[in-house]
Every structure is written in structure tokens, then in C-alpha cells.
Amino acid sequence: MAKQYRRIVVKVGTSTLTHPSGRTNIREMEHLVRVLSDIMNRGIQVALVTSGAIGVGVGKLGLPARPKDTPGKQACATVGQCELMYMYDKMFNEYSHKVGQLLITKEDVEDSQRRGNLVACFDRLFEMGVLPIINENDAVAVEEIVYGDNDSLSAIVARLIHADLLIILSDIDGLYDADPRTHPEARRIPRVTEITDELRRACTGAGSELGTGGMETKLRAAEIAGRDGIPTIVMNGTPPENIYQALEGADIGTIFERMGSNA
């Protein structure tokens, strides 16, 4: 029987939310918002970790490419974040859901007092029936832009709010035993219960393209969430109805659960 989830975190990335030009992918975004609204109507609490601030900023500012310098990226993030939240607010409103924005940095999580404030805010938002939408505060979190990633952030949020599931939406179907773009025979790995050195190498090692699909950060996220026993499902976010299947316990994507680690 499918597990009954109480509170989940869903992470969506820039590639889902934007066209290659950086302009918002309205169709994908609307579709995702509809599914998440329906899931909340079922009584499941959802927190959404969204990327896309820099990408959307680039599109909105009409820049030819993503800036390479940090202040340029920060500036794009401030513009894109407004646009993203404007769109989410408008779209979730259509289904009578309210959203709240939380822009956080590593310091907010590492400092115990600030972490406490953050957790209290999350708790109150859930009590009020508000959907928290989280991104890193890219305007000030310089190290985020240089090294950071929202996969890890989503796992940190999952731990902070004691979620019982983390879903990372990707543009590939899950973790494969070889790069599916270059190895047509590659097979999806449905379930991972231990992050072994071999797996780590497959996702990061030179010569493997898995890492370039962002698998390295997803593996790290699964590891972080796993420390509190929170399972992570990495799966294709297109179509977003895949989330229903994940909640029903169907064989979709790659589920990381009951994880040990030999690291």
C-alpha cells in the first residue's frame, strides 16, 4: 500500500522553468503549479525549492548570455527572483493557494538562533496553509553562486521541516548505470539503499557524463536527506503528474532510501 505522506519538499530546476532563451516556460510552470495545488488539496503539506532566479533574470533583462562575473549573476538573480515569485503567486492564486517567499543562506541554517527563527516561520506558514517557496538568497550568498546548488538546499530544507519525502525534479528519468545520452543501453537504477564509492565515481568520475547531468549534486542531496532517514526520489519533472505516481509508490525515477554509506 502507498505510504501516506504528511509533508514533502519538491525541488524544481532552471531547465524546467525556463526556455533556453531564459524566458519563463509558462506551460511547464503552470502545469507544475496545478499538480502541486492538487496535492495540497489532498492534505499534503508541500514546500517548493525553486531555482531559476538567475536564468529568468537573464531572460528578462534580455542579456545575450548568463553573466560570468558574480555581481552580474547576483543582479540577474534579484530581477529573476521577483519575476519568479510574481508568476508563482499569480498561478497558485488561481487554485486558491497562498505562497510565501523564503530566501535563505547557509549562515541562516548554520547559526542556531537563525535556524530556530527559520523553523518557527516554516511552522507558522504550514499552520496558515501557506506554501513556502524557497531559494538561496543569491544577492548575498556569493558562495552559493560560485559553488552552491539547490539540490543540497532542498535536502537541508527537508531536514529543517522534518519532511517525510524529498522529490527532486530533473530533466532525466533518474540515476542510470551509464550516461543514457551516450549509452542507449543504459538502465535506470530504480532504488539505491547505499551510496557506495562506485556510485559516487559513476556520478562524478572523469569520463562519466552522469555528473554533468547534475547527478553529483543529487547524490549529495540524497545523502544529506538520508541522514535524517528522509527518502529522496530523483525523477523526470516532465510531466509533473509523475509526482502523483511517486506519491503512490510507483516505480518511477530513482528512490534513495534506508541509506547507509561507506564514506
Ligand code: GLU
Ligand atoms: N539559486 C540559483 C537560482 O535561482 C540556482 C542554483 C541551482 O540551480 O542549483 O538561479
